[in-house]
Amino acid sequence: MFNNIDKLIIEFDKALRTLAATPASARPTPGGALAEAQLSDAEKRHAAALMRVNHCGEVCAQALYQGQALSCDDAAVTQALALAAREETEHLAWTAQRVAEMGGRLSLFNPLWYAGALALGYAAGRFGTRWNLGFLAETERQVEAHLAGHLERLAPQDAKTRAIVEQMKRDESAHARTAYALGASELPEPVKRAMRLSAGVMTRASYWV
Numbered sequence: 001m002f003n004n005i006d007k008l009i010i011e012f013d014k015a016l017r018t019l020a021a022t023p024a025s026a027r028p029t030p031g032g033a034l035a036e037a038q039l040s041d042a043e044k045r046h047a048a049a050l051m052r053v054n055h056c057g058e059v060c061a062q063a064l065y066q067g068q069a070l071s072c073d074d075a076a077v078t079q080a081l082a083l084a085a086r087e088e089t090e091h092l093a094w095t096a097q098r099v100a101e102m103g104g105r106l107s108l109f110n111p112l113w114y115a116g117a118l119a120l121g122y123a124a125g126r127f128g129t130r131w132n133l134g135f136l137a138e139t140e141r142q143v144e145a146h147l148a149g150h151l152e153r154l155a156p157q158d159a160k161t162r163a164i165v166e167q168m169k170r171d172e173s174a175h176a177r178t179a180y181a182l183g184a185s186e187l188p189e190p191v192k193r194a195m196r197l198s199a200g201v202m203t204r205a206s207y208w209v
Helices: 002-019 041-070 075-101 110-126 129-153 159-181 189-208
Strands: none
Touching: 002 041, 002 110, 041 075, 041 110, 041 129, 041 159, 041 189, 075 129, 075 159, 110 129, 129 159, 129 189
């Protein structure tokens, strides 16, 4: 009983740290030494909104990994999830910092996205290791494509924001490769489409709110 209570407290603490605490990064912020580019007010608002979307995605990533780890009984997979989550925490710090630097704010919907992603991650883990890894791999692959789209939409001269997005993209690609190396199963196409649809809803909403 006490072990269950301790576990509940630990998981609740993770949620509070993601949603309310100021995240810290072990690695230096990519592009931190670069000078700010000359951007118009519209370009700054757009960049801040895109980074708010990316921050929201990192909130979801924390919840997904937390849910997947809770329902996973494979030590190697749990370790891979923990490593990915640590790097996603750095992404969380980088994106939050960049949003603030651009004069923006974080999404008001973050608690809602967190709860939904936590439930989704837990459900994915219940389908077994190979599908759990497959969900991880497909999530990272879709995020990588999403970040590539952001690089096309950011102002070319905004080197500081672009450096963060580029490093995040490399990290997400590495997470997907790790999942496949551990034996991830390819998800059915309808599941992939459903994931893209739900991500699209989150992206559009968090761009504005």
